[in-house]
Amino acid sequence: MTSSVDIATNAVSAGGPVDTKIAVHDFIYEHVMYHIAEADVWNLPFVNVPQLDIFRYDGVMIAVGCLLLIFFCGFFYKPNKSVQHGWANLLEVFVLFIRNQIAIAFLGEKDGRRMAPLFCSFFFFILILNLLGLVPLFTTATGNINVTGALAAITLGFMVGGGIYRCGVKNFLLTFIPPGLPLPLKIFMAPLEFVSMISKVMALMIRLFANMLAGHIIIFSLVGLVALFGLWAAPVLALVVCVYFFEIFIAFFQAYIFTLLSAVYMGQLYRPEH
Amino acid sequence: MTGIALASVGAGLAAIGAGIGVGTVGAAAVQGMARQPEMAPKLQVTALIFSALIEGVALFSLVICFLQM
Amino acid sequence: MNAELTTTQAVVEVKTASTPQGMHHTVMDISGEMVLLTWLMFTVTAFILYKIAWKPILAALDKRENDIKASLDTADKARQQAEDTKIQCERLLQEADAQARELIEQARKTAQETSDSMRNQAREESRLLLVSAQQEIAFEKEKAVNALRQESAQLAIELAGKLIKKNLDTEQNRALTGQWLSKL
Numbered sequence: 297m298t299s300s301v302d303i304a305t306n307a308v309s310a311g312g313p314v315d316t317k318i319a320v321h322d323f324i325y326e327h328v329m330y331h332i333a334e335a336d337v338w339n340l341p342f343v344n345v346p347q348l349d350i351f352r353y354d355g356v357m358i359a360v361g362c363l364l365l366i367f368f369c370g371f372f373y374k375p376n377k378s379v380q381h382g383w384a385n386l387l388e389v390f391v392l393f394i395r396n397q398i399a400i401a402f403l404g405e406k407d408g409r410r411m412a413p414l415f416c417s418f419f420f421f422i423l424i425l426n427l428l429g430l431v432p433l434f435t436t437a438t439g440n441i442n443v444t445g446a447l448a449a450i451t452l453g454f455m456v457g458g459g460i461y462r463c464g465v466k467n468f469l470l471t472f473i474p475p476g477l478p479l480p481l482k483i484f485m486a487p488l489e490f491v492s493m494i495s496k497v498m499a500l501m502i503r504l505f506a507n508m509l510a511g512h513i514i515i516f517s518l519v520g521l522v523a524l525f526g527l528w529a530a531p532v533l534a535l536v537v538c539v540y541f542f543e544i545f546i547a548f549f550q551a552y553i554f555t556l557l558s559a560v561y562m563g564q565l566y567r568p569e570h
Numbered sequence: 571m572t573g574i575a576l577a578s579v580g581a582g583l584a585a586i587g588a589g590i591g592v593g594t595v596g597a598a599a600v601q602g603m604a605r606q607p608e609m610a611p612k613l614q615v616t617a618l619i620f621s622a623l624i625e626g627v628a629l630f631s632l633v634i635c636f637l638q639m
Numbered sequence: 640m641n642a643e644l645t646t647t648q649a650v651v652e653v654k655t656a657s658t659p660q661g662m663h664h665t666v667m668d669i670s671g672e673m674v675l676l677t678w679l680m681f682t683v684t685a686f687i688l689y690k691i692a693w694k695p696i697l698a699a700l701d702k703r704e705n706d707i708k709a710s711l712d713t714a715d716k717a718r719q720q721a722e723d724t725k726i727q728c729e730r731l732l733q734e735a736d737a738q739a740r741e742l743i744e745q746a747r748k749t750a751q752e753t754s755d756s757m758r759n760q761a762r763e764e765s766r767l768l769l770v771s772a773q774q775e776i777a778f779e780k781e782k783a784v785n786a787l788r789q790e791s792a793q794l795a796i797e798l799a800g801k802l803i804k805k806n807l808d809t810e811q812n813r814a815l816t817g818q819w820l821s822k823l
Binding site: 354355358359362365366369370373375387388391392395409412413414416417420421440441442443445446447449450 | 667668669670671672673674675676677678680681683684685687688689691692693694695696697699700
C-alpha cells in the first residue's frame with residue numbers, strides 16, 4: 297500500500313492542476329481495479345504457470361471459497377447425530393429457511409423439495425465468495441461479471457430446462473404468448489416476453505456484480521481520500537468501517553436476493569398457471 | 571474527462587430513479603403491513619423482490635456508466 | 640464496443656509492476672475461462688455439498704419434522720387415553736362408593752334385624768322361663784300342700800290312733816279321714 301501511496305503522491309506532485317485531477321482519478325481507479333479486476337496473476341514461485349484468467353485472484357478465490365465451503369459443511373455437520381451443535385445448527389437454520397421460505401414458497405411443495413439443494417448451493421456459494429471479498433487483501437469473485445454471468449446462466453439453464461421438463465416443449469413455448477390478446481398483439485408480444493426472460497437473467501447477473509463492485513468502490517474511494525489528503529482525512533475511516541459493516545449485510549442480502557429471484561423466475565416457468 | 575463527468579451524472583440520475591422507486595415500494599409495504607399486520611411476512615418478501623428488481627434497473631444504468639468510464 | 644473498451648483501457652491502464660506482458664483488465668472484461676471455471680467449480684461444489692451436506696441435512700430436517708409430528712400425535716393420543724382412564728377411574732370410584740354405601744346400609748339393616756330378633760327371642764325366653772318358673776312354683780306349692788296335707792293327715796291319724804287307741808280299722812279310718820280331709 298505504501299508504494300501505491302508513493303506513486304500517488306508522485307503523480308499528484310508531478311503534474312499541473314489538470315494533470316493532477318486526472319492523476320487523482322487514475323489513482324483511485326487504479327486502486328479499485330487493483331482490488332477488483334487486477335490482472336495480477338497468482339503464480340507459483342519458480343514455476344512458469346501459463347497466464348490464464350483462472351489464475352487471477354478471482355479464480356483462486358472461487359477455488360478457496362469452494363474448498364472452505366466443503367470443509368465447513370463436511371467438518372461441522374455430523375450426519376449421524378440427531379441434534380447438531382454450534383455451526384452445524386446455524387447451517388441447518390439456513391437450509392431450513394431456504395427450503396421453506398424460498399424453494400417451497402415459490403416452486404410449490406414437490407418441486408421445492410427437489411430443488412432445495414440447488415438453492416442451498418447457490419446461496420452458500422455466493423455468500424462465501426461475498427464474505428471472502430470482505431477479508432482484507434482478498435478479492436471479491438462475485439464482483440467479477442464473468443462469475444455472476446456464469447451463475448445467472450446456470451439459473452437460465454434451470455429455467456429453460458426445468459420448464460421444458462415440467463410442462464413439455466409445447467407448453468413451455470406457449471408461456472411466451474400472453475393469453476387473452478388479439479393475434480397481432482400476440483405476435484408482437486411473444487419476442488418481447490422472450491427478451492424479458494433474457495433480461496431477467498441479465499438483471500440477476502448485473503445486480504450481484506454491481507452490488508459487490510459498488511460497495512468495494514465506495515470503500516476504496518473513501519480510503520483513497522486518506523491516501524490523497526493525508527491524515528486530515530483520517531476521520532473518514534470511521535465511515536469506512538460503517539460501510540464495511542453494511543457490506544457484510546449486503547453480502548448476505550445479495551446472496552439471499554439472488555437465490556430468491558432464481559426461485560421466483562424458475563417458479564414462473566415451472567408453474568405457468570400461477 | 572467529459573466521458574467521466576457524464577458517467578458520474580448518469581450514475582447520479584440512476585440513483586435518483588432507484589431511490590424514488592425503492593421509496594415508493596417501501597412506503598406501500600409499510601402501509602400494507604400497518605393495515606394488515608398478519609400479512610407482514612408475505613409483504614416483506616414481496617417488497618424485497620420488487621426493490622431488488624428496481625435496484626436491478628438502476629444497476630443496469632450504473633454498469634453503462636462503468637462502460638463509459 | 641470494442642473501440643470504446645480499448646480507449647477505456649488506454650485511459651485507465653493499471654501500471655503495477657507485477658503485471659506481465661501488459662495484460663490489462665477492466666471491470667467489464669469478458670473472460671470465457673472465468674465462466675468455465677465458475678461453472679466447473681460450482682458444479683463440483685454443488686455435487687459434493689449435495690452429497691455431504693444438503694442431502695443429510697434435508698433428510699434430517701424431514702425426519703425431525705416427522706418425528707415431531709409423530710410425537711405430537713402420540714402425546715395427543717396419550718392425553719386422550721389419560722382422560723379416558725381418568726373418567727373411567729372416577730366412574731369406578733363412584734361405583735365403589737355406592738357399593739360400599741349399600742353394603743354399609745345392608746349391614747346396618749342386618750344388624751338391626753339381628754338385634755331385634757335377638758331381643759325378641761330373649762324376651763320370649765325370659766317370658767317362657769318366667770312362665771315355667773311360675774308353673775313349677777305352683778306345682779311345687781301344690782306338691783308341698785299335698786305333702787303337708789298327707790303329712791298332716793298321717794299325723795292326725797296317728798294322733799287320733801294314739802288318742803283313741805282303739806282298733807279301729809286303719810283302712811276305714813284312713814278312708815274316712817281322707818273323706819274329711821278332702822272336704823276341708
